[in-house]
Amino acid sequence: MSNNPSFVLRKAHDVVFEDRPIPEIKDDEVLVAVKKTGICGSDVHFLVDGRIGSYVVEKPMILGHESAGVVHKVGKKVKSLKEGDRVAMEPGATCRVCEDCKRGRYELCDDIKFAATPPDDGTLARYYPIPADLCYKLPDHLTLEDGALMEPLSVAVHAVANIAQLRANQSVAVFGAGPVGLLCLAVARALGASRVIAVDIVPSRLEFAKQYAGAETYLSAKRQEGESPLAYSQRNAQAMTEQLGIKDRGPSGVDLVVDASGAEVSVQTGIIIAKRGGTFVQVGIGALGVQIPALSVLAKELTYKGSFRYGPGDYQLALALARQGKVDLKPLVTHRYSFDDAVQAFQTVRAGKSEDGRPVIKAIISGPDVSPDDLL
Ligand SMILES: [Zn+2]
Numbered sequence: 024m025s026n027n028p029s030f031v032l033r034k035a036h037d038v039v040f041e042d043r044p045i046p047e048i049k050d051d052e053v054l055v056a057v058k059k060t061g062i063c064g065s066d067v068h069f070l071v072d073g074r075i076g077s078y079v080v081e082k083p084m085i086l087g088h089e090s091a092g093v094v095h096k097v098g099k100k101v102k103s104l105k106e107g108d109r110v111a112m113e114p115g116a117t118c119r120v121c122e123d124c125k126r127g128r129y130e131l132c133d134d135i136k137f138a139a140t141p142p143d144d145g146t147l148a149r150y151y152p153i154p155a156d157l158c159y160k161l162p163d164h165l166t167l168e169d170g171a172l173m174e175p176l177s178v179a180v181h182a183v184a185n186i187a188q189l190r191a192n193q194s195v196a197v198f199g200a201g202p203v204g205l206l207c208l209a210v211a212r213a214l215g216a217s218r219v220i221a222v223d224i225v226p227s228r229l230e231f232a233k234q235y236a237g238a239e240t241y242l243s244a245k246r247q248e249g250e251s252p253l254a255y256s257q258r259n260a261q262a263m264t265e266q267l268g269i270k271d272r273g274p275s276g277v278d279l280v281v282d283a284s285g286a287e288v289s290v291q292t293g294i295i296i297a298k299r300g301g302t303f304v305q306v307g308i309g310a311l312g313v314q315i316p317a318l319s320v321l322a323k324e325l326t327y328k329g330s331f332r333y334g335p336g337d338y339q340l341a342l343a344l345a346r347q348g349k350v351d352l353k354p355l356v357t358h359r360y361s362f363d364d365a366v367q368a369f370q371t372v373r374a375g376k377s378e379d380g381r382p383v384i385k386a387i388i389s390g391p392d393v394s395p396d397d398l399l
């Protein structure tokens with residue numbers, strides 16, 4: 024027994040608990056005892072499909088990448104951390120020497136080792152080795168559960184603050200009110216947005232967005248039989264602008280559209296409702312091929328940008344927003360599971376609700392020997 028129980032995906036639909044060797048650490052790394060891990064849509068994609076686009080599970084891989092824990096062992100050269108420190112972990116170790124790393128866009132690094140993106144192991148184990156500078160100490164008033172949620176919050180910070188460069192008094196519409204969409208709304212609020220609008224196809228999610236982020240809401244129309252995708256989006260956009268009084272210029276325009284759904288209708292509707300000269304940011308992963316209303320992009324001179332994971336400064340800003348109470352992460356955790364119940368946790372996230380019918384926003388799996396009710 025090496026005493027490092029790990030939750031391993033062998034191939035699609037095939038997960039197993041394995042006792043893996045305790046990882047060795049390099050001089051600039053720490054070994055973190057993982058205590059809380061959030062389950063993300065991408066984890067479920069790998070479980071169900073064995074792949075996301077070109078990332079294919081070809082050998083057994085430990086799942087999980089949204090984690091926080093306690094420093095268990097410290098490498099020789101590490102000065103910033105000591106045993107017992109409670110930390111949020113940024114799960115992508117970049118090469119630091121390629122052009123993208125050196126120009127400050129390390130999320131584009133081709134040589135990144137990212138937790139639970141094949142072939143690299145994730146964090147759902149008792150221990151995870153990580154470069155010390157990717158660990159962010161948590162203040163006492165934040166829990167390790169908050170720490171795990173720093174990952175999706177950083178995705179939202181990257182999209183809204185870093186890629187979109189949102190400024191105070193601008194208005195924002197977010198398509199998709201899952202965890203990342205909700206956090207995009209919350210970040211936009213925290214940065215002083217004049218108006219935040221949530222769009223989804225599920226009424227309960229919109230209700231949550233209203234309570235959580237003070238969002239105005241729009242329930243997307245259903246597609247009619249025989250309607251082409253673009254005609255559907257145009258009708259949807261028309262209904263949305265009428266219902267919410269959205270104009271294509273001036274103070275009633277939407278400065279920033281964030282798509283956190285990946286659905287074609289959302290992308291198209293978002294481009295159509297964006298203000299002239301506005302910005303559209305793609306953060307949701309969905310259909311791989313989406314038809315873009317290019318004429319709208321052209322005629323309105325939209326800025327169309329992708330947002331991938333997080334880069335320099337994003338974890339720091341995420342932590343600052345949580346520390347100052349500007350973004351409250353606690354309401355997002357709807358389900359908690361012990362390490363032994365990891366399979367059940369994944370089933371819940373996949374189904375969108377637990378067996379008792381409660382919708383899931385974020386499910387957390389505790390580390391081995393940690394009680395799910397102890398938020399730490
Ligand atoms: Zn994630």
Ligand SMILES: [Zn+2]
Nearest residue numbers: 118121124132
């Ligand atoms: Zn690099």
